[in-house]
Amino acid sequence: MGAKLWAAAGLTGGLLLAGGGWYAVAGTDSSTHAVCAADLSKDPVVADEFKAMAVVETVKHTRAWDDEGGSSFLSSQVHVLRTLQGTVPEVLTVTQGVTKKGTAAGGYVDDDPLYAVLEPGRQYVVGIETMDNEGQGPWVGYVAPAKRGVDGEAAHWRDVQRAPVPAPAHCDDVVIG
Structure with missing residues (x-):
């Protein structure tokens, strides 16, 4: 596995852990979701x-x-x-x-x-x-x-x-x- 792939995997894992930690601390009263998608009309x-x-x-x-x-x-x-x-x-x-x-x-x-x-x-x-x-x-x-x-x-x-x-x-x- 190349260095770039390891770095990407590490970053993704870190983001998942951070997100899970945030969710555990913030609770389930509300959540924020991005509602974005590529503009395929262009x-x-x-x-x-x-x-x-x-x-x-x-x-x-x-x-x-x-x-x-x-x-x-x-x-x-x-x-x-x-x-x-x-x-x-x-x-x-x-x-x-x-x-x-x-x-x-x-x-x-x-x-x-x-x-x-x-x-x-x-x-x-x-x-x-x-x-x-x-x-x-x-x-x-x-x-x-x-x-x-x-x-x-x-x-x-x-x-x-x-x-x-x-x-x-x-x-x-x-x-x-």
Whole structure:
């Protein structure tokens, strides 16, 4: 294990211990949570957030399921038409969070207008996270229809990757309790 990895592990462990100590001292009357996320409405942020991106065509849905917490997931096999950044295999199965809408085939939506549900036969730009969803393949944290065609999307994202990443928006903390 390299020195940087050991340092990161030590820092993470220290932060966990400090957080646990704070929680033990402060009690459970209230807690503060940061409610921040990357602004995926800005393409430079998307390109910075996802180290692997590609233009894909959805081949088929391979699995849909609900977890015990009420969340729904959809895994889809995709064919990579063009890698935009990082390393992406030619064919892979990706998983995304969805919302159930009826029981008919294709009965899934997403409440976020910036996050499309992969549909067979259609082309999308995807940002792929490296995490594995319990053996279901890489997670897509960004899905948008490929409106510019494969070559147009490649040119657009090449330009986006050269653009400066905007500073993150102010992150407000919310006190719960």
